[in-house]
Amino acid sequence: MKHVNMVVIGSGPAGQKAAIQAAKLGKSVILIEKNNIIGGACIHTGTIPSKALRESVLQLTGIHQSTLNNHNPVNKSDITLDDLIFRCHQVIRTEIDVIREHMQRNGVEMIWGEAHFKDQHTIDVVRPSACETIEADHIVIASGTTPARPSTITFDNERVLDSDSFLRLPALPKSIIIVGGGVIGTEYACMMAALGIRVVLVEARPMLLEFADSEIIEALQYRMRAMGVTLRLNERVDDIRVLPDGLVQATMQSGKHIRADSLLYCIGRQGATAKMDLDKVGLTPDSRGRLKVNEHYQTEIPHIYAVGDVIGFPALASTSMEQGRLASCHAYGEPTCSIPELFPVGIYSIPEISMVGKTEAALTDEGIPYEAGVAQYREIARGQLLGDEGGMLKLLIHEQTRQILGVHAIGTGATELIHIGQAVMALKGTVDYFINNVFNYPTLAECYKVAALNGSNKLRLLQSSPTSLETPKLKIVGA
Ligand SMILES: Cc1cc2nc3c(=O)[nH]c(=O)nc-3n(C[C@H](O)[C@H](O)[C@H](O)COP(=O)(O)OP(=O)(O)OC[C@H]3O[C@@H](n4cnc5c(N)ncnc54)[C@H](O)[C@@H]3O)c2cc1C
Numbered sequence: 001m002k003h004v005n006m007v008v009i010g011s012g013p014a015g016q017k018a019a020i021q022a023a024k025l026g027k028s029v030i031l032i033e034k035n036n037i038i039g040g041a042c043i044h045t046g047t048i049p050s051k052a053l054r055e056s057v058l059q060l061t062g063i064h065q066s067t068l069n070n071h072n073p074v075n076k077s078d079i080t081l082d083d084l085i086f087r088c089h090q091v092i093r094t095e096i097d098v099i100r101e102h103m104q105r106n107g108v109e110m111i112w113g114e115a116h117f118k119d120q121h122t123i124d125v126v127r128p129s130a131c132e133t134i135e136a137d138h139i140v141i142a143s144g145t146t147p148a149r150p151s152t153i154t155f156d157n158e159r160v161l162d163s164d165s166f167l168r169l170p171a172l173p174k175s176i177i178i179v180g181g182g183v184i185g186t187e188y189a190c191m192m193a194a195l196g197i198r199v200v201l202v203e204a205r206p207m208l209l210e211f212a213d214s215e216i217i218e219a220l221q222y223r224m225r226a227m228g229v230t231l232r233l234n235e236r237v238d239d240i241r242v243l244p245d246g247l248v249q250a251t252m253q254s255g256k257h258i259r260a261d262s263l264l265y266c267i268g269r270q271g272a273t274a275k276m277d278l279d280k281v282g283l284t285p286d287s288r289g290r291l292k293v294n295e296h297y298q299t300e301i302p303h304i305y306a307v308g309d310v311i312g313f314p315a316l317a318s319t320s321m322e323q324g325r326l327a328s329c330h331a332y333g334e335p336t337c338s339i340p341e342l343f344p345v346g347i348y349s350i351p352e353i354s355m356v357g358k359t360e361a362a363l364t365d366e367g368i369p370y371e372a373g374v375a376q377y378r379e380i381a382r383g384q385l386l387g388d389e390g391g392m393l394k395l396l397i398h399e400q401t402r403q404i405l406g407v408h409a410i411g412t413g414a415t416e417l418i419h420i421g422q423a424v425m426a427l428k429g430t431v432d433y434f435i436n437n438v439f440n441y442p443t444l445a446e447c448y449k450v451a452a453l454n455g456s457n458k459l460r461l462l463q464s465s466p467t468s469l470e471t472p473k474l475k476i477v478g479a
């Protein structure tokens, strides 16, 4: 039986970074992957394919350029799925090579097969033809998630699809119903609408992406409707069936029916823990297959860690990588200083949105006094140059300390722009950093200065004449 310092289960972003960090600390590491190919959902079905698809949609439709040059928009019906997927395969191939090389260079041994716990230190790696047993001092579970597929729905992978099977569609549909206005549903709805496909997006909650800032989401919903997406909010899909004429019909709890060529079902994901024999070590996942961990990513068994999507929110490739790194550092006593509350979120809708820190709703709930400073892209020279007049950036500023509590952005480059705010927040900076520094002109980064000035002007008003804001006493006639 082989013995190593660490076994990592799963080769997605969480597993990769856990394995490399442990190897960098001089430990012997085995990375187990059941799919015979490295990369996880991130490379094969999730982040990378969907972002490559989006990039192709943006370039082939010319959606950003069309407002700029008065040129004739392309005929969207000429764009095929092959055109969109072409680049996707290239990017995936390169990413796999890069990751494989990282593992080799760092001496991480890869073993293909499905990991099953035998006991708290021993893993069986099961392959169709053989089984190998490995013993380890530390084990990191980074097994990710798979799309939630209720047993009441028949996924035929042609008309009724999830985000995995969507990428294997033979051709683009003319119309599509998307069930679930979370991150996946919103991103795919935007891509499909940009291609001229008729999209109905059904979301059970009153708004899309309920964890984000409501002003930003209102702006996004407005832009999505303008692209032709029909939003059915506050509606829950109860039944899905393929009709004899080949159309898919979704029935909502309210009794309404909608029909389209195909349906994408994305109402969340399920932790990949069912087949790991976790009962043999005394770990019990929750009803969605997720594992509970402490702040060091340890499960109830201290030498068994769990990281990435398998532990639930925020379930991003970016946060998964960091969790993997932190788990290995903790296992081998390497000091770290991470700030999970400042993990950013980037959503690649069209237009993209991004956030870091608190939302206005959270600050209000917590009773934290704040003021908002806003910059609209249309007031910024770079916004005009890009032809993006709908973009905006909002700073949430503490009323007394002037510290930045949150940054929210929608528009071109929002997912990149957010990191300036993140850095200032991490260094406990105030709104004055943006006021007192010069930004390249013309850039979108200038939004920070404009939003900071806007916010600090409002704060000055508040502080200079406190009595002027007192509510005038109303005389109620007839009282
Ligand atoms: C459509 C879509 C778009 C996304 N877009 C973004 C984005 O833009 N930005 C972002 O940050 N995140 C995005 N995400 C989320 C991101 O893909 C995940 O957060 C990330 O992949 C999670 O990494 P992970 O390492 O935890 O798990 P995964 O990437 O799921 O990898 C887990 C691996 O473990 C393997 N495994 C499971 N069980 C076993 C076992 N018993 N034995 C051996 N191996 C096993 C699996 O085969 C898999 O390869 C997206 C997700 C989806 C679905």
Ligand SMILES: NC(=O)c1ccc[n+]([C@@H]2O[C@H](COP(=O)([O-])OP(=O)(O)OC[C@H]3O[C@@H](n4cnc5c(N)ncnc54)[C@H](O)[C@@H]3O)[C@@H](O)[C@H]2O)c1
Binding pocket: 179, 180, 181, 182, 183, 184, 185, 187, 202, 203, 204, 205, 209, 210, 235, 236, 237, 238, 266, 267, 268, 269, 314, 315, 316, 317, 346, 347, 348
């Ligand atoms: N850019 C990114 O970072 C990115 C992109 C895509 C996916 N992801 C990750 O992938 C994961 C899964 O995304 P997801 O969109 O599948 O899940 P999600 O949990 O984000 O959203 C699911 C949505 O479906 C709704 N819903 C549930 N049942 C419904 C029903 N019967 N009818 C109508 N609506 C219903 C829920 O209210 C919820 O808003 C997320 O955790 C996300 O972090 C991230």
